[in-house]
Amino acid sequence: AQKITQTQPGMFVQEKEAVTLDCTYDTSDPSYGLFWYKQPSSGEMIFLIYQGSYDQQNATEGRYSLNFQKARKSANLVISASQLGDSAMYFCAMRDHNTDKLIFGTGTRLQVFP
Amino acid sequence: KAGVTQTPRYLIKTRGQQVTLSCSPISGHRSVSWYQQTPGQGLQFLFEYFSETQRNKGNFPGRFSGRQFSNSRSEMNVSTLELGDSALYLCASKDTAGTYNEQFFGPGTRLTVL
Numbered sequence: 001a002q003k004i005t006q007t008q009p010g011m012f013v014q015e016k017e018a019v020t021l022d023c024t025y026d027t028s029d030p031s032y033g034l035f036w037y038k039q040p041s042s043g044e045m046i047f048l049i050y051q052g053s054y055d056q057q058n059a060t061e062g063r064y065s066l067n068f069q070k071a072r073k074s075a076n077l078v079i080s081a082s083q084l085g086d087s088a089m090y091f092c093a094m095r096d097h098n099t100d101k102l103i104f105g106t107g108t109r110l111q112v113f114p
Numbered sequence: 115k116a117g118v119t120q121t122p123r124y125l126i127k128t129r130g131q132q133v134t135l136s137c138s139p140i141s142g143h144r145s146v147s148w149y150q151q152t153p154g155q156g157l158q159f160l161f162e163y164f165s166e167t168q169r170n171k172g173n174f175p176g177r178f179s180g181r182q183f184s185n186s187r188s189e190m191n192v193s194t195l196e197l198g199d200s201a202l203y204l205c206a207s208k209d210t211a212g213t214y215n216e217q218f219f220g221p222g223t224r225l226t227v228l
Binding site: 035042043044047100103106 | 147149156157159162169170172202204206215216217218219220221222224
């Protein structure tokens, strides 16, 4: 069965510093997609970044980058130069190859302090 | 383009009642998925509709149902509400021709069952 594991319930980071949010996954499918979403207190899930299993390079989107280590089955999110507005829940998710549904981890609550 | 909209944003019901939630996808998106988010179970997939047909279904009882209209708007219905149905219900739409096939989420409907 496919599974996403986020072992950090909460993380603190000082403004302007970088932070890494951990995500490991389990799947037997050779083709899969990995996503990171941000969920502010308002509830909306905001798409941040995507990594395909066959992508040769790590994905980057502005201040977000994904440290993809396929052999270790990890897809950690790196946020550079943290901002106060980055405080939110962050979810790692994997797309089920057969059904196309998203399987989410339990999330990491990131708090950025001045 | 306007984002995914969900109505109502907040809802309070009592046990035994039924409820209907509405979701309007991004214009041009034909796939709509529903997710339930609770503190205990996290984010769980309910079902997906594509071109008015249910394409995939999660592991929820038959009290949870949905439908999609010809304009891609979707509704989900929960009958005989239970206390455990209290949750944030998120709707997501997808452009199947998109680059990453990513799902774009609405702000959610927060349902409280008393």
